[in-house]
Amino acid sequence: MLYGYFDLPWWGYLLVGAGLTHLTIVSVTLYLHRAQAHRALTLHPLASHLFRFWLWLTTGMITREWVAVHRRHHARCDSDGDPHSPQLEGIAAVLWRGAELYGVAARDTELLRRYGQGTPDDWIERQLYSRHSLLGIGLMLLLDLACFGVIGLTLWAVQMIWIPFWAAGVVNGLGHWSGYRNFETPDASRNLFPLALLIGGEELHNNHHAAPGSARLSYRWFELDIGWVYIRLLQGLRLAQVKRAGLIGQQELLATRLQVLRLYGRQVLLPILQQESRHCAGAVKRRLLQNRWLLLRERTMLNSQQQARVQHSLALSQVVATVYEFQNRLQALWQLPRSTEHWLSALHEWCRDARHSDIDCLAEFAERLLRAQAVALK
Numbered sequence: 016m017l018y019g020y021f022d023l024p025w026w027g028y029l030l031v032g033a034g035l036t037h038l039t040i041v042s043v044t045l046y047l048h049r050a051q052a053h054r055a056l057t058l059h060p061l062a063s064h065l066f067r068f069w070l071w072l073t074t075g076m077i078t079r080e081w082v083a084v085h086r087r088h089h090a091r092c093d094s095d096g097d098p099h100s101p102q103l104e105g106i107a108a109v110l111w112r113g114a115e116l117y118g119v120a121a122r123d124t125e126l127l128r129r130y131g132q133g134t135p136d137d138w139i140e141r142q143l144y145s146r147h148s149l150l151g152i153g154l155m156l157l158l159d160l161a162c163f164g165v166i167g168l169t170l171w172a173v174q175m176i177w178i179p180f181w182a183a184g185v186v187n188g189l190g191h192w193s194g195y196r197n198f199e200t201p202d203a204s205r206n207l208f209p210l211a212l213l214i215g216g217e218e219l220h221n222n223h224h225a226a227p228g229s230a231r232l233s234y235r236w237f238e239l240d241i242g243w244v245y246i247r248l249l250q251g252l253r254l255a256q257v258k259r260a261g262l263i264g265q266q267e268l269l270a271t272r273l274q275v276l277r278l279y280g281r282q283v284l285l286p287i288l289q290q291e292s293r294h295c296a297g298a299v300k301r302r303l304l305q306n307r308w309l310l311l312r313e314r315t316m317l318n319s320q321q322q323a324r325v326q327h328s329l330a331l332s333q334v335v336a337t338v339y340e341f342q343n344r345l346q347a348l349w350q351l352p353r354s355t356e357h358w359l360s361a362l363h364e365w366c367r368d369a370r371h372s373d374i375d376c377l378a379e380f381a382e383r384l385l386r387a388q389a390v391a392l393k
Contacts (some may be wrong), residue, residue: 019164028163032170036177037212039073042066043182044215044242045249051134052082054244055230059254067135071144071151072158074178079145080121085132086188088118089227090130093203099187102203106192112184181214190220197234198273198281199313209239216240225273231260239360272349275384279345280311283380284338291332299331312340313346338377341369360389 022029031369046066049055058066070076084098093102096118101109109116120126144151152175159167159174185207193204198221207218217223220234233240267389286309288307292300306328309321317325344365351358362384369381 019160019162019167021069023163023164028166028170031163032173035073035170035174037215038069039174039177040215040217041180041242041245042070043050043074044217045255047078047246048069048080048217049230049242049246052085053227054133055228055258055260057256057258058249062249062254063135064310067140067144071148072155072173073152075148075152076178077121077145077148078140079127079131079136081117081133083127083129083132084117084120086130088127089224092204092224093191093207095200099183100203101192102186106188109188109191110184113187114179115157147360169218182217185210186214186220191350195222196221199311199316200224200273201313206238211241215386228259228261230257247351249376272346275349275374276342276346279342279380283374283376284310284335284342286320286376287334287338287374291335295331303328303331303335310342311337314343334374337372338374341365341372341377359388 031279045056046058046063050058050063050194053241067078070078086096087096091097093100095103097103099109099116101112104116155174156168156171159171161167163170180338189207190205191203192205194207196205201222202224204221204224206221210218215240216232219234219238222232222234222238223229230246231240232238233243243260246255246257285307288303288310292303295303306324309325310318310328312321314322314325325339330337348361348365350356351361366385368379369377372378
């Protein structure tokens with residue numbers, strides 16, 4: 016039939032396409048990403064298999080391959096060995112050929128052996144989903160044609176390109192190229208502008224790299240993780256159990272270097288830059304403010320030109336240079352093994368020097384750090 020079993024108005028087909036592709040995104044972010052790759056939550060076998068079945072129909076992706084490639088990405092993020100880094104391959108290659116890069120990595124048997132452990136290996140996985148991965152998308156084509164006629168071919172095509180473009184291209188590409196950062200992770204991960212309904216919360220990529228084991232990707236008040244909404248719904252239906260949700264809170268301040276450095280930037284470095292800029296004029300003031308985000312970044316992530324801009328800013332203000340040096344010491348401190356006498360001694364030395372710096376916000380931060388450390392040891 017020309018129109019298939021369902022004869023819908025034009026907006027009806029748009030709604031159907033949006034619903035089908037959204038279900039695929041939800042399956043990727045909940046099942047493949049948060050549950051399988053990072054073990055941030057446990058899904059009920061019924062929910063887990065429904066997600067797996069839907070992905071077989073709409074993507075042909077094999078769980079073990081997807082998980083292995085993604086874990087490899089985290090292990091070698093934006094460095095040699097990363098399967099799909101725009102910092103290495105270029106943004107155009109990852110944005111438009113992300114699925115191809117994924118396919119190359121998925122054919123690496125050693126990568127699959129090392130990073131693909133713990134994924135489903137039951138009878139239906141071995142005999143159907145992995146062995147006949149293309150059969151599912153062929154069946155999806157027949158279903159689309161039977162339900163919607165010729166227009167079903169268009170719906171099927173949209174379904175087929177949805178994950179390769181949004182997940183393999185946009186998240187893996189733009190998510191390491193353009194956007195804002197809440198945390199100074201040692202990679203180039205970024206949070207993208209709100210696309211939650213399109214990519215399920217995966218746009219909060221920097222948040223994810225700051226806490227890969229968290230089932231919740233949002234952190235700031237304006238960030239929407241639609242995937243977390245579905246997780247809470249599944250929890251209510253007793254179809255999911257969360258192992259860890261959210262980033263580290265104030266009461267666990269000492270647990271993560273990224274959280275400490277983020278708070279230091281917001282409570283010490285940025286206020287000092289604002290204070291110092293008020294005493295400057297013209298080009299000097301603009302230069303201090305323009306370079307503020309470079310001062311917050313990891314030094315290892317800066318190129319030679321950016322490092323020169325940082326040094327120029329430090330030369331403009333001794334106070335800025337002082338708090339920047341304390342930031343570098345704090346970064347080095349959190350590289351040490353924690354909960355050792357050496358680490359505790361170094362922490363107390365940093366706090367003592369900070370309190371004697373004659374910089375009020377730095378001294379106050381040191382006091383808060385010491386109080387958090389005292390609570391953590393109780």
